[in-house]
Amino acid sequence: MAEKLQKLVVVTPARLTFSDEVRMVVVRGVEGELGILPDHAPLITRLVTDVVRIQKDGSWRVMAVSNGFLEVKNNQVTILADAAELAEEIDLERARRAKERAEERLKARPPDLDVVRAEAALRRALARLKAVELAQRYRGAR
Structure with missing residues (x-):
């Protein structure tokens, strides 16, 4: 069936x-x-x-x-x-750089920092990295 x-x-x-x-x-x-x-x-x-x-x-x-x-x-x-x-569309190195940039901005807290945008950028980068990691894990499980 x-x-x-x-x-x-x-x-x-x-x-x-x-x-x-x-x-x-x-x-x-x-x-x-x-x-x-x-x-x-x-x-x-x-x-x-x-x-x-x-x-x-x-x-x-x-x-x-x-x-x-x-x-x-x-x-x-x-x-x-x-x-x-x-x-499979995600550029892993670009996602890693985006994560690092967001973390650096949040750590440095420059006066003009839009914290909400910086935190959203970090969440997006982390989701992209997680997607690649999970996809690799699923491919390895076959």
Whole structure:
């Protein structure tokens, strides 16, 4: 018997990042981690900057997502995010440099520092690094 699937669509202001039939979606909402399987009850929640894990055909893909919203309705999961990148699209060295820059700015606290923006930049860089690390771990588990 074929596994039951649901549609996952991830959209940012810049592009359609992902669209496919998947088995499971795992996200981090403002109240914690959510696992979404087919036939899930309707739901809308705000997402935090973190990774989204996507399962299809027994394997996992990983995506870094910056803020946004998730809607589940009629076997479709829609993520509207400020930014989203599949792990394989992430430039690891660029993400490491972004993390270091954000940490340095937060540590130095120059007078013109926008702390909220600097902390958001750090969270984005950490999510991108986590996405790459998880994707590598999943590939190694095969």
